[in-house]
Amino acid sequence: xxxxxxxxxxxxxxxxxxxxxxxxxxxxxxxxxxxxxxxxxxxxxxxxxxxxxxxxxxxxxxxxxxxxxxxxxxxxxxxxxxxxxxxxxxxxxxxxxxxxxxxxxxxxxxxxxxxxxxxxxxxxxxxxxxxxxxxxxxxxxxxxxxxxxxxxxxxxxxxx
Amino acid sequence: xxxxxxxxxxxxxxxxxxxxxxxxxxxxxxxxxxxxxxxxxxxxxxxxxxxxxxxxxxxxxxxxxxxxxxxxxxxxxxxxxxxxxxxxxxxxxxxxxxxxxxxxxxxxxxxxxxxxxxxxxxxxxxxxxxxxxxxxxxxxxxxxxxxxxxxxxxxxxxxx
DNA sequence: TATTGTTATACTCTATAACTATA
DNA sequence: TATAGTTATAGAGTATAACAATA
Numbered sequence: 005x006x007x008x009x010x011x012x013x014x015x016x017x018x019x020x021x022x023x024x025x026x027x028x029x030x031x032x033x034x035x036x037x038x039x040x041x042x043x044x045x046x047x048x049x050x051x052x053x054x055x056x057x058x059x060x061x062x063x064x065x066x067x068x069x070x071x072x073x074x075x076x077x078x079x080x081x082x083x084x085x086x087x088x089x090x091x092x093x094x095x096x097x098x099x100x101x102x103x104x105x106x107x108x109x110x111x112x113x114x115x116x117x118x119x120x121x122x123x124x125x126x127x128x129x130x131x132x133x134x135x136x137x138x139x140x141x142x143x144x145x146x147x148x149x150x151x152x153x154x155x156x157x158x159x160x161x162x163x164x
Numbered sequence: 165x166x167x168x169x170x171x172x173x174x175x176x177x178x179x180x181x182x183x184x185x186x187x188x189x190x191x192x193x194x195x196x197x198x199x200x201x202x203x204x205x206x207x208x209x210x211x212x213x214x215x216x217x218x219x220x221x222x223x224x225x226x227x228x229x230x231x232x233x234x235x236x237x238x239x240x241x242x243x244x245x246x247x248x249x250x251x252x253x254x255x256x257x258x259x260x261x262x263x264x265x266x267x268x269x270x271x272x273x274x275x276x277x278x279x280x281x282x283x284x285x286x287x288x289x290x291x292x293x294x295x296x297x298x299x300x301x302x303x304x305x306x307x308x309x310x311x312x313x314x315x316x317x318x319x320x321x322x323x324x
Numbered sequence: 325t326a327t328t329g330t331t332a333t334a335c336t337c338t339a340t341a342a343c344t345a346t347a
Numbered sequence: 348t349a350t351a352g353t354t355a356t357a358g359a360g361t362a363t364a365a366c367a368a369t370a
Contacts, residue, residue, distance in 0.1 A: 039320035
């Protein structure tokens with residue numbers, strides 16, 4: 005409420021024939037965190053363009069990959085290793101079941117838990133999804149040599 | 165509805181005394197896109213821990229940085245250069261005004277557009293936010309040498 | 325009592341369409 | 348008619364608390 009909250013406009017538009025405002029010219033252009041966010045969004049756009057038309061989102065793809073690698077993996081294991089909380093995993097699996105790609109199978113020993121398995125159709129569909137994701141990744145990383153790509157992956161893996 | 169949708173459980177839990185399921189062992193561990201997502205989430209956690217207690221989120225921080233660098237920047241310019249759509253920019257600015265950090269000033273020439281300016285308090289607060297963001301970035305990148313950091317930034321900047 | 329999965333809820337982010345006031 | 352900003356709305360992602368079934 006004090007007058008120091010108000011700072012009257014010292015001048016109008018400011019960049020009349022200046023270059024248009026750009027994050028590159030600011031602190032944001034120097035922040036690895038901001039570059040990470042932009043690169044990640046660009047990647048999501050590529051991946052969504054590649055697999056979105058099949059009705060699959062990145063999170064669902066990651067569940068399919070884990071269920072193929074670890075048949076019978078439980079929902080809580082999936083939630084833990086994919087860093088997704090259990091309530092969201094419920095929806096992801098509903099969705100995959102609706103698509104006919106995965107199944108929940110009640111564990112006969114511990115009837116609280118469900119093992120997740122791919123259907124035959126899920127297994128087939130996943131092969132096509134993997135190919136598309138690799139394609140999207142190649143498109144996104146097109147500028148980089150395969151050595152630069154390795155370097156990038158290794159640097160990123162040291163950040164978590 | 166055909167029988168190929170059903171794939172009965174071939175065995176139960178599967179990793180009894182196996183290593184626990186881990187994305188590293190799968191395709192996900194090889195995808196730059198997945199590594200990008202994890203690194204970006206880790207970065208957000210750091211940044212949010214650093215500036216969240218001041219009630220500021222990363223998107224709001226980026227608006228403050230741009231408003232400082234380009235005083236009088238309009239909402240549509242902000243929306244464009246930060247890759248945020250106009251409706252979301254409305255909320256971001258409401259929020260910054262409520263915090264007393266920024267102001268919308270109606271342009272006297274073209275009364276449709278608003279120039280965005282930091283308040284005195286916004287300018288002061290931003291200095292503290294910048295320091296915290298740099299600190300968060302240092303924490304997040306702690307493992308990397310300053311040369312590796314540069315390499316990472318340059319590789320990322322070629323992905324958008 | 326503790327755990328698995330679920331429901332309910334809420335808040336943010338993202339995206340789109342439609343409206344207003346100005347030009 | 349076009350543009351800047353706004354409102355309304357809806358969907359996905361994220362997070363928390365509380366509950367049912369089972370152990």
